[in-house]
Amino acid sequence: MHELPLTEQIITIASEKASEHQAQKVLRIALVVGELSGFVGESIQMYFDVISKGTLCEGAILEIETIEAKWYCPSCDCHYVREPLSFACPHCAKDGLPTDLGKEFYVKHIEIDT
Template identity: 70%
Template structure:
């Protein structure tokens, strides 16, 4: 449910960007969503279709790039994607630590149509 306000925010940012550029519509929004960002891309997509109705963002393509989280092994100093039900390093078996990879949440680009 907490995707609702964040989706409103995305639409607000894109709409402001469109106004700044005297655009007639927003065509494309690229969003980066990490696995550990706390947000679910599919939910944002769903809310986007609902909230954007009647706004300058209506009909825009929302492209969501999902980033898989990565762990880091404290012994080998390597980063890796974990296997299901395991945090173990693929090289030595030690449990890894979470990294910042996978916590991303940002708008990568906004494309608008200018008459």
């Protein structure tokens, strides 16, 4: 549900960028969505298709790059993707620490028709 205001914001940002450059259309929007960001790429896409209608973003391609959540093992100094029911490092089997990798959410790139 909370993807709706977010999607509106993305459309506003992209449309403003297009207007600034006197572009008629937004062609492509690239988003980076971390697994732990709380946002679901499919929902953003679904809202985007509906609410972009009649805006400069209508018909634009939404590219969503998903970032896997990573854990950190201080013993091995490595990052890893944990197994669903475990926090253990795959190299030394000690429990690792959560990191900010996978919490990202940002607009990476906006391509407009100039």
